[in-house]
Amino acid sequence: MARNNAYHVISRNNGWAVKREGASKAAGVFSTKNDAEKASDKFRDKSYDVIVHKSDGTISEWKRGR
Numbered sequence: 001m002a003r004n005n006a007y008h009v010i011s012r013n014n015g016w017a018v019k020r021e022g023a024s025k026a027a028g029v030f031s032t033k034n035d036a037e038k039a040s041d042k043f044r045d046k047s048y049d050v051i052v053h054k055s056d057g058t059i060s061e062w063k064r065g066r
Helices: 033-044
Strands: 006-012 015-020 028-030 049-053 059-063
Touching: 006 033, 015 033, 028 033, 033 049
Parallel strands: 006 049
Antiparallel strands: 006 015, 015 028, 049 059
């Protein structure tokens, strides 16, 4: 189950965003999904879960915080 301290990698317009759950703005926007996932690692290092979505919005991977 998602907690408020999770970050999501989501498809956004012509790119990918890393957004904290419940936030109104993205922590970062990237041109590729791979770049967004790499950027999300800094949040995993701080014990946040990262939930990676497919372009259709479904969850493809749930990475637990370290």
